[in-house]
């Protein structure tokens with residue numbers, strides 16, 4: 533894992549442009565108002581860039597990723613992908629875009645069909661988009677190589693792989709249709725620390741090779757800091773801090789971001805002492821509860 537935050541991606545053109553997005557889930561009780569999970573969220577992503585979306589459980593991160601994928605009830609606002617409005621887009625048009633916007637989920641144990649061999653899992657989206665069987669086999673070999681899995685992996689079932697290897701399969705499947713944007717929803721949080729680092733490095737390497745952009749959703753600021761060019765901090769359905777990775781993760785302005793930063797593990801004892809002191813100062817200033 534590289535230690536410093538990543539430098540900003542250079543291409544300023546925007547691939548995803550979300551403006552004032554409001555998502556409301558229906559409430560269960562009779563005549564109860566809907567629950568507003570996103571309250572006017574605006575965020576953009578440039579080609580080849582990683583934007584980290586960080587926040588505590590329930591803050592709305594997954595909901596935002598789902599809104600991009602057309603899986604959350606957007607009440608108002610706009611989400612443009614490559615200048616095309618995704619909100620309210622007809623299903624047929626959405627299907628056409630399916631290859632360009634892909635997703636990698638958190639749990640590599642449930643996101644792969646256990647009854648399908650890896651080659652089938654990787655071939656399925658290719659065949660659905662009209663790729664011939666012969667070409668699909670060539671692509672499977674290329675994808676396995678791209679994610680660092682042995683070339684004979686295609687014949688095996690998901691249960692024969694470790695969590696990290698399964699997540700590599702999930703990444704390969706997401707890459708099959710050469711997407712320009714991947715929503716990565718907590719893609720490493722189910723993995724142990726050293727596997728996390730290897731999967732993060734793989735994502736970076738793929739991005740450098742292909743120019744794919746990531747929305748990287750995580751509750752872990754340390755992980756987000758490692759992979760992101762820019763960071764958005766989400767709190768109770770709103771973005772409270774948003775900008776280049778280094779200033780936000782090194783010197784956050786919002787008390788909530790400081791709290792997240794303090795929750796991130798720091799192995800260096802001197803840094804831990806500094807963090808304890810900073811935490812104490814924040815408690816004294818009333819920005820944090822003891």
Ligand SMILES: Nc1ncnc2c1ncn2[C@@H]1O[C@H](COP(=O)(O)OP(=O)(O)OP(=O)(O)O)[C@@H](O)[C@H]1O
Nearest residue numbers: 557567569587588589590591592593594595596751
């Ligand atoms: N389908 C749904 N129906 C009703 N409420 C929902 C639904 N999905 C999410 N919520 C609520 O919306 C809020 C945001 O949830 P979301 O899953 O987006 O948060 P998150 O930040 O991704 O949390 P986590 O890290 O735990 O996944 C939560 O209060 C959640 O209970």
